[in-house]
Every structure is written in C-alpha cells, then in structure tokens.
Amino acid sequence: MGKATGxxxxxxxxxxxxxxxKRVRHYKEFVLALDDQAAKLQGAxxxxxxxxxxxxxxxxNNIIPxxxxxxxxxxxxxAIEVLHSTNNFPEFTGRICPAPCEAACTLGINDEPVGIKSIEHAIIDKAWEEGWVEPQVPAHKTGKTVAVVGSGPAGMAAAQQLARVGHDVTLFEKNDRIGGLLRYGIPDFKLEKTLIDRRMAQMQAEGVTFRTGVLVGSDNMPAGIVNDAREVVSAQSLLDQFxxxxxxxxSEVPRDLPVPGRELKGVHYALEFLIPQNKEVAGDGKNPIRADGKHVIVIGGGDTGSDCVGTSNRHGAASVTQFELLPQPPESENKPLVWPYWxxxxxxxxxxxxxxxxDWSVATKALTGENGxxxxxxxxxxxxxxxxxxxVAGSEFTxxxxxxxxxxxxxxxxxxVLEAFGVDRDARQNAKAATEGEQAYATNVPKVFAAGDMxxxxSLVVWAIREGRQAARTVDAYLMGHSELPR
Structure with missing residues (x-):
C-alpha cells in the first residue's frame, strides 16, 4: 500500500x-461527497x-484494496478501470448500497472501517466528469439473440454484459421507463434518475434495445404492483424469437397486514406511495396519495419504510411514526462476535x-376509521x-x-411471469435455479434462465448486479459453448 501507516x-x-x-424542501440528492484530498486520505x-x-x-467482489x-x-x-472490472454500476452502489464491505473491513475490528463506499462514490463521479465512462462496443456480433425480462439492476447488468460480447439483447420492462426499483422504488433524493439515463445511453450505444410498457406473460398483476404495460407479450413468443x-x-409482491380495518381508505402499500411520487418528480403528474398535514404511520423498519419517512417529510406531514415488530437493536455491534459478517x-x-x-417491538392489532x-x-x-x-398484557395503545x-x-x-414460462419455483415461490456449476441460473425450462430478486x-442492489453478471456468463456459455465474461 502507498501509505502503510495511514x-x-x-x-x-x-x-x-x-x-x-433545507433538504426536505426538494427531491435532489443531498450527500456532500468527499473531495479528492479527503478521498486520498480515506484510501490511505x-x-x-x-x-x-x-x-x-x-x-x-470489488477489488477494494x-x-x-x-x-x-x-x-x-x-481506479475506475479496477472498479468497473467487477461492478457495472458503481454510481448506484456508491449511493444506495449499505456497504457490507465496510462491515468486513479488517480495520473495523477495533477502529472505524475504511470509508469504502465513499471512495467508490468519488471514483465513479470523477470518471463521469472526466469522460472516462464510454461505450464498450463489441468488436464483432455473434448473431445470437437474448431477451432479458425486467430492467432493474440485475437485468441492466446482464444486458450490458451480454451486449459487450456481441449478442443482440432486448431488455423488456412492464413500466414506462427502464430501471425497475432503481427508477421507481428508490426516491430521487437518494438516487437521481439522470444516473440511470446516462447508463441507458451507454448501453444503447453498446447495442442494447429497450422495450418499455411491455408485460411478458399475462396481465394478471397482484394488488400493490404498478403496471404501465401498453402491450402484453406471451412467453412463447419470446421463446420463438430469441x-x-x-x-x-x-420480488414485487408486498407483504400484507391482515388486521381489521385494512380495507379503509388511506391504508396503502409503500410502493403505491413511492412509485407515483417518483413519477411526479419525473413530471408525470401528481402523486394521488398525499401526506401533507397528515399523521403518518409507517409499518416496517427497513429501507423502504425509511423512504416512506423521507417522502412524507417532504410532503409536509404533521407527524411521522415508524413501527418495527422486532426489538430495538443495540446501538453498537459486538465486533468480536460478528466481524466480518453484517x-x-x-x-x-x-x-x-x-x-x-x-418504536420497536410493536404489533398492529387493528385500524380504525370514520366514513370509510x-x-x-x-x-x-x-x-x-x-x-x-x-x-405484553395491558400494553395496548392507540x-x-x-x-x-x-x-x-x-x-x-x-x-x-414464472407460470407463463412454466418455470419451477422454490419453497419461497422464487424461480428455482442454482448459482453454481455449468447450469448456474438455468431453470427447468430449456434456454430460460433466472437471476436477481426473481x-x-x-435483496440488495449489489446482489442483483452480481447475479446479473454471473447469469450473463452462463447465458453466453450456453449460446457460444464457452464464455470469456468474468464470473
């Protein structure tokens, strides 16, 4: 290392x-990234x-050191060449990844870990500023065609990898813009959508074709799932064409809350609130669900709940309360017990x-209302x-x-979608496919593969990118008999 005692x-x-x-008045990103000197010292x-x-x-498996x-x-x-060798989209992970790499940092055993995520953020932003992020156009075309269904980070990563080795890739998305939950689930104040748009431009130059508003399978969508599809394409047509x-x-089906009063107006799945808000920021009309002047309760203590909190505050909610069913975690982890794990x-x-x-260790018993x-x-x-x-006996409250x-x-x-292709599912109703061996990411249906949250x-954005990259290698090997793509 350049600074062994850093x-x-x-x-x-x-x-x-x-x-x-200040930041609750707008939907722009508000993180103040490290400057060159601060990033240098952090790298040291x-x-x-x-x-x-x-x-x-x-x-x-970023090559972090x-x-x-x-x-x-x-x-x-x-630095950006090393970073891009393992990660197609470090501008996404450098903003919204929870940084399990930092939890595993050796320095974190008895000190604060290296700020790996902030360094990654600094590298990719400088790379875009300097014009170092350019299309990697394949030297030759293979004549093979691949359909990628779902344009979240797994689909984007797979499509980019496959296009770069010369395959003709079409990326299908049921909503009106590319990006999956990067586009519609994550608020703009955490990830501005221009970051997705410029990657799309790069991918188009590399040969990826985008088809939005296309639902593959059938138009039978569960409650809580936003679907902008203007066209339905059968699974068989994709199998015939590609x-x-x-x-x-x-993984889009939201967990419900089966309690009395669930049917009342004003009770919504998180994405029914967040997706229209992202569309509003994009100029697609007002979010019909408003928190202005309201007492908002968010049930669920994870990242999606946090996004609901931030969005409600930007609406001008009178109050925001967040409940979690599990006990409150300790303020600091027991490092000797858990390191290098999350x-x-x-x-x-x-x-x-x-x-x-x-508030923690709280369970909802019922929702009450007036006039529906x-x-x-x-x-x-x-x-x-x-x-x-x-x-806890006698602990009810309203x-x-x-x-x-x-x-x-x-x-x-x-x-x-899975039913339309006849793909077997595991015990959790996800697409059944292994991640190791020659048949990694292959389903029970010939020439059909599955990766990412499906x-x-x-899971996390970084896991989606990993699975998209690995699945791309398997698909390439299936088509060509071998693959030079990294695993």
Missing amino acids: FLEFPRQNEGYEAPE RCMDCGIPFCNNGCPV DFNDLVYRQDWKS DAVLLTGG PIKLRTSSSHEEGCER KVTGLTAVRVEWKDGRMQE LKADLVLLAMGFTNPVGS RRGQ
Missing part, C-alpha cells in the same frame, strides 16, 4: 449531508491487512434525522422469548393515523 494517522471521514431543514487508511475480507464482504491504493496515489483513471431468455424481474445494530437513516418517531377512511391505529407491545412473539403505509417487505416475484428473493 490507518494509524488518519481518522475516518464520512460524507456530509445538506442540513435537514486501507491497511495492507494481508487477507482483504472486504472483497468477500462485497457481493460483486487496489482501488483504495490507486485513489491514495491519485491515479483515478486506473435464442435465450433471462428472467430478472423483482452486524445487527441500530441504524439511523438520513430520513429519520429529518423527523420521525421510531382511516383515522387511527391500535397497537400492542410484544416481547420475544425463544424466538417467539408474545403480546395513535391518530390519517395515512398508514405498509413497508414490511416483499414475499416473492410476480407468479404470472431467483434470490428480496
């Missing part, structure tokens, strides 16, 4: 934020630990800092013993609620 000399420096009172903290656990902590060292040496162009089909849709600890997002009451509209929520405190939840958002995660992908279940 971890002893320089403290961790986190990226900054615009003040909450990488400690030449011998066994870089961060590489395995990262699902795409190498690009840390290159940033320390201010060789930014080499040499291979890769299914990369998301720790359970209290995580406070930027949205929480903008204004939110949080929700007006309140009845809950009870619970305790966990031997992995089982028990209600809260005023004008808008209730259900952000309790997603159970499985849309079944109609195969894995609800």
